[in-house]
Amino acid sequence: MKRKAEDEPTEEPLKKKPSRGLNGSSHFREGLLQQAGEYHDQYLISEPYQHGVIQNLLDSQLLRKVRTEIQDNLSFTPKETDIYKIHQSGDLANLDGLEDSSLKRLPSLLTLRDALYSPAFRDFLSTVTDSGPLSGNKTDMAINVYTPSCHLLCHDDVIGSRRVSYILYLTDPDRPWKPEWGGALRLYTTIAHKAKDGKEIKIPNPDYSVSIPPAFNQLSFFAVQPGESFHDVEEVYAKQKDSKEADDENAEARVRMAISGWYHIPQQGEDGFVKGLEESLAERSSLQQLQGNGDQYDKPLPAVRQYDNNGSRREEGEEKTGGEDEDPLTEKDLEFLLKYMAPTYLTPDTLESVSATFGDECSISLEEFLSLKFSTSLKANIEKQESEILPSTSEDIEKAGPWGVARPPHKHRFLYQQASGAESAGDSVDSPIQELLGNLLPSQAFRKWLQLATGLTLSSHDFLARRFRRGKDYTLATGYTGDESQLEIILSITPSSGWSGDEDPGVKDGNSAAKQAEIAAESNDKELSKEQVPNAEEGKDKEPPKDQVPSIEDGKDKEPPKDQVPDAEEGKDKQPAKDQIPDTEEAGFGGYIAYMASDDADDASSNTGSNDGVEVPLDLSTGGRASKPSTQKPKPILNKADPAVYQAATDEEDDGVLFSMQPSWNTLGLVLRDKGVMRFTKYVSCKARGDRWDVLGECGVIFGDDGNDGSSGVEDDKEEDEEAERLVSSQRPDLTFEHEESETEIESSESD
Numbered sequence: 001m002k003r004k005a006e007d008e009p010t011e012e013p014l015k016k017k018p019s020r021g022l023n024g025s026s027h028f029r030e031g032l033l034q035q036a037g038e039y040h041d042q043y044l045i046s047e048p049y050q051h052g053v054i055q056n057l058l059d060s061q062l063l064r065k066v067r068t069e070i071q072d073n074l075s076f077t078p079k080e081t082d083i084y085k086i087h088q089s090g091d092l093a094n095l096d097g098l099e100d101s102s103l104k105r106l107p108s109l110l111t112l113r114d115a116l117y118s119p120a121f122r123d124f125l126s127t128v129t130d131s132g133p134l135s136g137n138k139t140d141m142a143i144n145v146y147t148p149s150c151h152l153l154c155h156d157d158v159i160g161s162r163r164v165s166y167i168l169y170l171t172d173p174d175r176p177w178k179p180e181w182g183g184a185l186r187l188y189t190t191i192a193h194k195a196k197d198g199k200e201i202k203i204p205n206p207d208y209s210v211s212i213p214p215a216f217n218q219l220s221f222f223a224v225q226p227g228e229s230f231h232d233v234e235e236v237y238a239k240q241k242d243s244k245e246a247d248d249e250n251a252e253a254r255v256r257m258a259i260s261g262w263y264h265i266p267q268q269g270e271d272g273f274v275k276g277l278e279e280s281l282a283e284r285s286s287l288q289q290l291q292g293n294g295d296q297y298d299k300p301l302p303a304v305r306q307y308d309n310n311g312s313r314r315e316e317g318e319e320k321t322g323g324e325d326e327d328p329l330t331e332k333d334l335e336f337l338l339k340y341m342a343p344t345y346l347t348p349d350t351l352e353s354v355s356a357t358f359g360d361e362c363s364i365s366l367e368e369f370l371s372l373k374f375s376t377s378l379k380a381n382i383e384k385q386e387s388e389i390l391p392s393t394s395e396d397i398e399k400a401g402p403w404g405v406a407r408p409p410h411k412h413r414f415l416y417q418q419a420s421g422a423e424s425a426g427d428s429v430d431s432p433i434q435e436l437l438g439n440l441l442p443s444q445a446f447r448k449w450l451q452l453a454t455g456l457t458l459s460s461h462d463f464l465a466r467r468f469r470r471g472k473d474y475t476l477a478t479g480y481t482g483d484e485s486q487l488e489i490i491l492s493i494t495p496s497s498g499w500s501g502d503e504d505p506g507v508k509d510g511n512s513a514a515k516q517a518e519i520a521a522e523s524n525d526k527e528l529s530k531e532q533v534p535n536a537e538e539g540k541d542k543e544p545p546k547d548q549v550p551s552i553e554d555g556k557d558k559e560p561p562k563d564q565v566p567d568a569e570e571g572k573d574k575q576p577a578k579d580q581i582p583d584t585e586e587a588g589f590g591g592y593i594a595y596m597a598s599d600d601a602d603d604a605s606s607n608t609g610s611n612d613g614v615e616v617p618l619d620l621s622t623g624g625r626a627s628k629p630s631t632q633k634p635k636p637i638l639n640k641a642d643p644a645v646y647q648a649a650t651d652e653e654d655d656g657v658l659f660s661m662q663p664s665w666n667t668l669g670l671v672l673r674d675k676g677v678m679r680f681t682k683y684v685s686c687k688a689r690g691d692r693w694d695v696l697g698e699c700g701v702i703f704g705d706d707g708n709d710g711s712s713g714v715e716d717d718k719e720e721d722e723e724a725e726r727l728v729s730s731q732r733p734d735l736t737f738e739h740e741e742s743e744t745e746i747e748s749s750e751s752d
Contacts, residue, residue, distance in 0.1 A: 027115040029056050036127040043128050048189035048209045049229055051222035052128055055215065057168065058115070063217050065108035067170050067257070073105050076145055081613035082477040082594075082680040084152040084233075089143040092259070112259075113139065116168070125263065129223045131163045133272030134263040141261030143170075146183055148238035148254055149589075149685045153474060154188060154204065154409040157262070158226045161278040164263040165229070166221040169214045175253045179213040182237040182686075183256040185220050186211050188230040188409065193297055201294040204230040206394045206407040214256055224262070230410060235471055238687050299407050300416050304462045304700075307447055329452070333445035340374050340440045346449070354453045362672040363595075363659040369491070369668040378432040379495050379665070382693055386495075390469070402431075403467065412475035414681075415467040433465045436491070436695055450699070454670060456487055460700035463489075467693050468591060471686030477614040477678040479598060488671045488679075489697035490593060494663035496690025499589055589688035592620060595659040595671060596678040614678055617655035663692045672701075 025033050032054070043052045076087040092113055095106065103110065115121060122134045138161075157165045167185060171177045186208035193201045211234070212220050222229055236256050265281070266272035329337070329346070337346060344350055345366065358364045370378065391397045394405035403415040419437040420430075440446055441463045451458060468474065480486065596614050658677065661669045673679070684692050 025118075025120045027059055027062055027111065028121065029058065032057070033120055033124050036124050039128045040130075048187050049222065049225060050129070051187065051210075051220070053212060054219045054221075056217050057219040058112070058217060060173065060217055062108055062112060063170060064173060066112050067173070069106050069109050070143060070170070070257070074143065076143070080616040082474075082616065082682065083155065083613055085150045085616075085683075086152065087145040087147065087150070092141045092143070092261075093139040113141065116141070117263075122263065125164060125221065129164055129221070131223050131263075133266045133270070134163060135161075135266045135270055137267050137270060138264045139261070140264060141259055144258055144260055146233065146236045146256035146258075148236050149687060150256070151235040151683060151685075152233035153476065153683060154230055154232045154413075156227065156229045156410065157224045157231070158229070160282045161264040162224045162262040163265055164221055164223055165260075166219060166263070167258050167260045169216055169218045169220075170257040170259065171214050171216045172253055172255070173216040176216070177214045177256070179211075180237070181254050182234045183254075184211040184213045184234045186232050186234055187222075188232075190228055190230065193294060195294070201297070202227045203294050203297045204408050204410060206405050206409050206413050208232070214258065232409075235683075235686055237471075294408075297408070298411065299404055300418060300464060302462055303418050303464075304460050304698075305442065306460050307458060308444065329445070329448055333448060336443065336445045337440075337449060338371065340371055340436075341449075342368055342371050345369065345453075351449075351452050355455050358454050358670060358672075364670050365661060366668040366670075367664075368666055370493075370666050374432065374435075375666050378436075378493060381432045382493065382495055385467075386690055402434075406466075406475075410476070411478070414473040414475065415469065417465040419463065433695075437463050437465055441489075441491075441695065441697060450487070450489075450670075454487060454672070456672070457702040458487065458699045459702045461697060462699075463695060463697045465693075465695050466681075467691055468681060468684045469691050470684050470688045472684070473692075474590075474683035475679075475681040477596065477680040479676045479678050480673050482675060484703055485672050485674050485701055487697075487699040487701055488673050489695070489699065490661055490669035490671070491695040491697075492661060492664045492667045492669065493693045493695065494591070494690065495665055495693070496663075496688070498689050499591060499663040499692075589685045590682040591663045591684040591688060591692040593661050593669075593679070593681045593694075594620060594657060595673065596656045596680075597658055598656075598676045598678055614680065615655065616682070617657060620655075620657060620660055663694075 039052055039054065043050050046052065070089075074089050076089055078087050079085070092109070095103070095110055095113060098106075117136050117139050119136060122136055126132060126134050140162075169177075177183070187210040188204040188207075189209045190202035190204050193203060195201050222231075236254055239254065265274070265277060268275075334346060345354070354364060354366065391400050394407075397415065398404055402417050402420075404417070406412045406414045406416050417433060417437065419442065420434055442461055447458055447461075450456070594616070659669070659671050661667065681692070
């Protein structure tokens with residue numbers, strides 16, 4: 001409950017620069033500071049790496065007062081990047097800069113901060129962890145609030161001068177936290193590998209090994225160890241609608257409030273200060289992230305295959321003549337493609353429209369891409385797999401079936417399949433997913449179609465089927481490092497609904513595959529809409545809707561005022577923090593794929609996957625943004641510091657999204673990706689209705705000496721169009737083509 005004005009403390013204003021030289025021991029549990037040796041012994045034998053947990057750290061009455069002050073006086077900012085989703089206060093180090101009138105509203109919080117960084121407790125923690133002297137001048141702490149769907153993915157906390165990480169929990173003291181609510185600190189084991197140069201590289205396992213649930217007045221801590229102290233924070237789970245506790249559960253119960261931060265090495269003027277050590281540590285941590293990330297131990301490794309050059313490229317020195325840039329689709333090609341693709345996308349007019357739009361935007365989304373017959377079979381197969389319970393460990397999953405588990409988790413985690421190789425041996429593939437990987441996508445016929453649709457000449461391909469499990473999987477943002485742009489293909493094949501906050505009647509839960517097939521059939525029979533393939537001439541000068549492409553004004557290089565703790569006096573009329581934290585029950589489920597621009601291609605090309613945060617715009621994280629490309633190329637807000645110290649973009653700043661796709665059924669996305677462009681797939685929330693499924697492809701592009709790709713797109717030749725129509729009609733006699741002002745109407749008497 002909010003404190004009334006007449007209830008405010010009347011004592012003298014607190015000093016703005018309180019001394020941290022006081023012992024501070026009176027605020028801790030009686031006798032705790034004399035038990036350093038006992039906790040040190042426990043710390044040494046802890047696994048998977050050395051860490052400690054102290055119950056009842058402080059006087060409980062002090063912490064209760066701290067909770068009340070936080071709820072009554074502080075506001076929180078929702079923050080989301082590729083690596084986390086939280087609500088956070090400003091940096092509590094800035095408490096000293098508040099006016100006396102504000103400080104007197106936060107006396108317990110100030111007391112707590114000074115106790116945690118007092119000489120007595122720093123000496124205690126230094127003894128327990130063998131970390132050496134810890135700074136009392138450099139405080140680094142913030143209040144983080146996790147509501148349902150909030151999470152923090154795997155990272156190692158290695159940044160600059162940090163020596164010890166800690167979390168002090170401020171959960172509801174009157175309603176103990178239940179482990180099944182999530183929110184646990186989870187620690188990962190590592191496997192040591194010896195690199196070619198003889199140096200040891202530690203790679204975290206995809207599964208955590210230790211889970212530490214939150215508890216009021218509990219301190220969890222560990223020494224920051226490069227390449228070893230990998231951890232995450234489990235998603236806080238929303239209560240189930242049919243849960244027995246739903247009726248009586250306190251609305252605030254699943255609010256995981258905690259103060260988290262770091263102890264740093266001594267600063268100049270403090271005992272234990274070593275000149276140049278902080279700079280050396282910062283340089284070393286950067287080098288370890290850039291050079292020692294053990295890419296050769298990643299799963300899956302790239303499986304790039306070259307296309308056969310059977311006429312799609314001219315020989316060196318051969319003159320280009322009209323009509324030679326692209327091999328036309330033959331009758332055999334069309335017969336093959338019609339087994340997998342909707343006939344809409346094989347007509348010349350549609351291909352020309354797709355090519356024109358892609359040429360303008362360098363990206364496009366195509367709905368209802370797969371044919372009705374094949375997509376129905378594929379959906380049935382995926383839904384069957386989702387109905388089966390997967391083994392609990394990555395090792396058992398890989399033993400049980402065709403799926404591998406992507407790793408390491410500080411870069412990505414998901415289930416994957418690559419082409420089995422059965423198709424090259426002449427054997428039939430055993431699933432629709434393998435048909436995509438082994439038959440359709442790497443085929444010369446599909447290569448020709450891609451070249452016609454994009455105007456590019458393709459040299460190689462690498463296709464990967466992915467399954468992102470609810471409550472587990474994601475990919476963190478990494479930059480593309482190639483010197484030449486590459487074509488990326490995202491075939492979204494997620495059958496479940498609700499990802500973007502909309503109810504699609506075609507994919508509602510409970511609909512049978514047959515019913516969904518009927519809806520898909522109706523879509524296939526209709527003319528391709530402008531929303532599916534926009535007319536480049538009509539739309540290229542139009543300003544995109546504000547909810548799709550944020551306005552880009554000045555101020556994109558401004559630093560947001562995140563390090564300011566809100567003035568308590570100014571905010572005294574605000575509702576308590578529990579009312580300020582947005583309700584996340586209706587938020588998106590994650591699972592979207594996003595392409596983000598980068599300020600610095602060299603920075604963005606780092607493939608560390610750890611401790612970097614790429615800002616996620618609110619309309620993207622909640623599913624409010626349509627899966628359409630941006631017509632602009634803004635720059636993102638990149639935070640190279642750490643996911644737990646996040647800088648949110650202001651309204652004037654640019655969100656950096658170049659292209660995004662929400663999980664959906666039967667949608668193809670094409671993106672021409674330049675060097676440095678970041679890509680990630682957001683963590684899939686446990687409350688999603690199903691897993692995210694897709695096939696990701698990466699295709700090499702051949703560019704000519706003039707910087708062009710060496711092809712001119714679809715030839716506007718009437719004879720070729722008529723020949724293509726004849727070939728399609730020979731395979732689908734139920735289709736007729738009516739030409740009017742270069743637009744094609746496709747009429748079908750019955751569905752395939």
